[in-house]
Amino acid sequence: MTMPPTFKAPSDAIDVGPLAQRIGYMLRRAHKAVLDHGNVAFGRINLRPPQYGILLFLARSPGRNQAAVGAALGIQRSNFVGLIKGLDKRKLVRRSRGPKDKRPRVLHLTNRGEALLREAKKIDAKLDRRFDKKLGRGGREKLLELLTKLAEPDKGSRH
Amino acid sequence: MTMPPTFKAPSDAIDVGPLAQRIGYMLRRAHKAVLDHGNVAFGRINLRPPQYGILLFLARSPGRNQAAVGAALGIQRSNFVGLIKGLDKRKLVRRSRGPKDKRPRVLHLTNRGEALLREAKKIDAKLDRRFDKKLGRGGREKLLELLTKLAEPDKGSRH
DNA sequence: TATTGTTATACTCTATAACTATA
DNA sequence: TATAGTTATAGAGTATAACAATA
Numbered sequence: 001m002t003m004p005p006t007f008k009a010p011s012d013a014i015d016v017g018p019l020a021q022r023i024g025y026m027l028r029r030a031h032k033a034v035l036d037h038g039n040v041a042f043g044r045i046n047l048r049p050p051q052y053g054i055l056l057f058l059a060r061s062p063g064r065n066q067a068a069v070g071a072a073l074g075i076q077r078s079n080f081v082g083l084i085k086g087l088d089k090r091k092l093v094r095r096s097r098g099p100k101d102k103r104p105r106v107l108h109l110t111n112r113g114e115a116l117l118r119e120a121k122k123i124d125a126k127l128d129r130r131f132d133k134k135l136g137r138g139g140r141e142k143l144l145e146l147l148t149k150l151a152e153p154d155k156g157s158r159h
Numbered sequence: 160m161t162m163p164p165t166f167k168a169p170s171d172a173i174d175v176g177p178l179a180q181r182i183g184y185m186l187r188r189a190h191k192a193v194l195d196h197g198n199v200a201f202g203r204i205n206l207r208p209p210q211y212g213i214l215l216f217l218a219r220s221p222g223r224n225q226a227a228v229g230a231a232l233g234i235q236r237s238n239f240v241g242l243i244k245g246l247d248k249r250k251l252v253r254r255s256r257g258p259k260d261k262r263p264r265v266l267h268l269t270n271r272g273e274a275l276l277r278e279a280k281k282i283d284a285k286l287d288r289r290f291d292k293k294l295g296r297g298g299r300e301k302l303l304e305l306l307t308k309l310a311e312p313d314k315g316s317r318h
Numbered sequence: 319t320a321t322t323g324t325t326a327t328a329c330t331c332t333a334t335a336a337c338t339a340t341a
Numbered sequence: 342t343a344t345a346g347t348t349a350t351a352g353a354g355t356a357t358a359a360c361a362a363t364a
Contacts, residue, residue: 016231017219022283023290024197024208026303027190029233029310032355034183050331053178060176067345072175074188079332081347103340103345124181131182134308143305144185149293150302151188191332209354226322238355240324262322262363 023150037130041123045116046090050075051083052124055117058093058109065104066095092116182309196289200282204275205249209234210242211283214276217252217268224263225254251275 019025038049047055053073058064061072070080084107087093092113095105109117132140178184197208206214212232217223220231229239243266246252251272254264268276291299 015220016216018215019212019232020307021303022212022215023287023299023302024190024193025212025232026306026310027186027193028354030306031183031186031190032233033310033312034186038183048330049183053181053184056177056181057175065345073178073184074191075331076333077346078334078348101341101345105346128182130313131309134311135305136308139305139308140182142301143182143309144180146294146298146302146305147185147189148179149295149298150290151185151192152293153192154289207353224322234354235356236323237325237357260322260364264323 034131037127041127042120045119045123047116047120048083051087052120054083054087055092055109055113055120058107059114059117062108063106065106067104069107087113193290196286200286201279204278204282206275206279207242210246211279213242213246214251214268214272214279217266218273218276221267222265224265226263228266246272 016025035049042049042052050073054069057069057072061069064072066080066084067077069084070077075083084093084095088095090112091110094108094110096108097105128140135143175184194208201208201211209232213228216228216231220228223231225239225243226236229236234242243252243254247254249271250269253267253269255267256264287299294302
């Protein structure tokens with residue numbers, strides 16, 4: 001197994017050696033690549049990817065409060081405030097207070113929000129086509145399956 | 160396809176609906192989960208994951224300068240300074256200046272650096288075993304293959 | 319002029335503590 | 342007292358500009 005040192009000098013691919021086998025490193029690189037694309041694409045309709053996530057979630061599960069939506073998306077409620085305020089100011093979401101419990105702000109998409117979401121979904125589909133081209137047949141489904149397993153909380157973590 | 164609203168209330172799994180099918184979202188969740196584990200594990204030997212990456216890279220490719228190592232790891236040279244200084248202060252790496260070109264600082268692992276890297280590799284292997292358990296047989300290899308494809312720069316991006 | 323390392327700075331994402339108003 | 346939203350703040354990670362020394 002004595003291998004000669006590899007110097008993949010020429011093209012734009014860099015030989016990072018054993019790093020290419022590290023899950024954390026490759027997740028970082030892949031996430032950044034995908035995020036960069038998302039920022040550019042959604043930026044055209046003035047949305048950041050997390051805000052698109054909020055719209056998408058509210059279309060399916062309207063009527064939740066901020067804490068619930070934030071928890072589902074993995075965003076702490078304090079950090080959620082800025083995101084949702086941005087959407088509120090643009091009249092993409094409605095934050096109503098119920099007459100019974102006046103603490104929670106119940107979230108709904110407005111008509112404008114639904115319209116923008118339709119645009120955003122087109123952008124998203126375009127992004128997916130680009131990624132599908134890279135990942136190959138069945139690649140996206142397999143990737144999502146594996147990422148879901150990684151993201152699941154540890155069972156019986158005796159660490 | 161009229162599906163009833165899904166309320167996966169009980170366990171710790173949250174129903175995020177269509178978000179679970181978004182590559183960017185799942186990459187973010189998976190990356191964070193893996194990073195959290197890495198921070199805890201490598202924190203025990205006072206390393207942050209990017210610093211482990213530097214040691215790993217230098218063991219395989221010694222004698223490069225900061226800009227080269229940073230570029231290979233996807234870290235800008237300005238942001239690389241703090242990371243490498245931390246390793247230098249702990250005598251894990253040597254930053255020498257050649258007599259010919261006095262600008263670049265040529266990087267090598269010290270004996271201490273090699274010793275710590277051996278410890279770090281054990282921690283890394285332990286992390287991998289944990290991830291392998293989640294990912295199942297062949298999961299890690301497949302995941303790395305897909306992430307590599309995603310991280311590759313776009314060819315002929317006509318955007 | 320270009321390159322290497324460096325500093326300073328800013329912006330995003332994330333994390334924690336503390337406040338308010340409600341319950 | 343507990344909860345929901347909010348504010349402030351701090352820490353990573355990342356990005357850009359500018360500078361000094363060197364080539």
